[in-house]
Amino acid sequence: MQVPFLDLKAQYAQIKDQVQPALIDVMENTAFAGGSFVAEFEKNFADYCQCKHAIGVGSGTEALWVALVAMGVKPGDEVITAANTFIATAEAISFAGATPVFVDVEEHSYNLDPVQVEAAITDKTKVIIPVHLYGQIASMDPVLAIAKKHGLRVLEDASQSHGATSSERRAGSIADAGCFSFYPGKNLGAYGEAGAITTNDDELAATMRRFRDHGQAKKYYHDMVGWNARMDGFQGAVLDIKLNYLPEWTKARQAHAAQYNQLLAEHAGIQIPSVSAGNEHVYHIYAIRTQNRDQVMQALAEKGVASGIHYPIPLHLQTAYADLGYKQGQFPVAERCAAEQISLPMYAELTEAQIAYVAEQLKYIVA
Ligand SMILES: Cc1ncc(COP(=O)(O)O)c(C=O)c1O
Known part of the structure; x- marks a missing residue:
């Protein structure tokens, strides 16, 4: 018997009749960059994650970077994360100009060990990124308590944990913000590259929305130096179908x-x-x-x-x-x-x- 590691074709066969007309719809509406399909998905994904906001971006890596920049992380800062994650978590820290500080993980969950987090804090630490590896939420309550004690932000890397819960709280809704990857093989995967950031913080959400769209809330009125980190319309349409x-x-x-x-x-x-x-x-x-x-x-x-x-x-x-x-x-x-x-x-x-x-x-x- 052959057992592949992943079978995206089998999934596509199940949803093909919905996905194909949706992609045509995007073309008919020329809603290619951001636009209504992305906005609809953002609304539904925010609801799914029990969050007020979801902000669609180009990838999970980009979600992490945008969130860190919006949290004010800058050169000279330190950001603590797990030693056993996909490199994107650390790359986002590096490209925000900060230094990744790695700590070990718990033997049973393979997720960030809160005891070691506390020991790694210095006066340069700005953010802690627990990674919900493999589909399981990290020990969040001790991390949140440590962050509160030291005045730090907490960003969940929920790229592998769409819909996971911890004491009824959904991944991405537990800390200041959560980042998701929709890389095709993920539990919720796009037909290309995509990611999102979730948050209940209105101010952070507004900053991230502006930042991902060249720092503008109104076209050609740039309040800050931003970036083009928008999700594309095809991905919004596909993800909205797959979310169901x-x-x-x-x-x-x-x-x-x-x-x-x-x-x-x-x-x-x-x-x-x-x-x-x-x-x-x-x-x-x-x-x-x-x-x-x-x-x-x-x-x-x-x-x-x-x-x-x-x-x-x-x-x-x-x-x-x-x-x-x-x-x-x-x-x-x-x-x-x-x-x-x-x-x-x-x-x-x-x-x-x-x-x-x-x-x-x-x-x-x-x-
Ligand atoms: C834990 C983790 N963080 C970040 C990422 C980066 O996501 P993307 O590949 O969408 O940039 C991934 C994706 O593999 C991941 O597994």
């Missing part, structure tokens, strides 16, 4: 995770993901941990099962950040994750038979 399916697709992912869990939980040598109390995980990625990871992945591939690693090198050990001077061994949990994790196939359209096959092969390989 997101609850159903999320339930399917959760059912698949439950099946994997049931089949793999008792197997010595395989550690399944854990869900923190009060959290609803949306399983953007289903990552297990095992020894001899690379051999296990190779053996899975020989049996037709594609798998991935998110991520093989934690950010503090990436060449791009060598000048920050971090050392091997500094963040042991992130380093163990990088060495031991395997992401198994996870998407709504997976079948029970495919999951059973993946689990069976995996148990046989990790004997």
